Amino acid sequence: MSETKKFLYVNRKAPYGTIYALESLEVVLIGAAFDQDVTLAFLDDGVFQLTKGQDTGGIGVKNFSPTFRALGDYEVTKLYVEQESLEERGLAAEDLQAVTYEDEDDDWAEKPSIHIVSRAEMADIMADQDVVLSF
Amino acid sequence: MSYQVNGHTIEHDEEGYITTLSDWSEELANVIAETENIDMTDEHWAVVNFLRDYYDEYQIAPAVRVLIKAIKKEMGPEKGNNKYMYELFPYGPAKQACKIAGLPKPTGCV
16 A cells, blocks of 8 residues: 555636636545545635535536535545635635535544644644645 | 337437436336336336435435445345345346436436
8 A cells, every 4th residue: 555645726717707616626526536645735825715604507508516516425525725715805704615524533523624724824824734625 | 219108209318418407307217217217116216216316406416325325224234235136127227217306417427
């Protein structure tokens, strides 16, 4: 067995208008098969990806925001959102959808996957990775 | 390329996945299953319906191991295992069951 590496997927773009957000999520889902230590970061306009109540009816593309809620099934349970990016866009934690996972080591207790962190904490999270993929 | 159901023509891609998800019906599922040489039983339907519910909720078709884990949780370990699933769908539960369920090919499935 090869050793586990720490992978960070950095999401900086709004969910629609470009393909970056959807592609990032697809890579995460595919990569989840490889049993690595996966973390997702949301900053800049990327924080919009996790907002609740998305409705893409007017732009004719699929609303893929429900797919974030499936990440727990793929054992992707660490989603970090930058506090400053939220504030700069007039958003707060309650504007984000709930993403949870069931903790196998704690009798399948349901726990939140999304954690709001400061810009300084985000820098530490990034510095701690083996591989950083930017979208 | 297309399936014929009750006089209707349903388009599919080169691998047999239907191109318009809303075209799906139980009759169509039976037609697709026939082309896959699968005789649909209640056990097959349970998996197909599970996949449709999963897609409805999360907008993706789950990977095989996610499917098996979820079936195990919902229907018990005697059904949530590789052997049982491959007995039902010999060419891959995600691939064949998703095709019959009218879903896109699972992400990361080659």
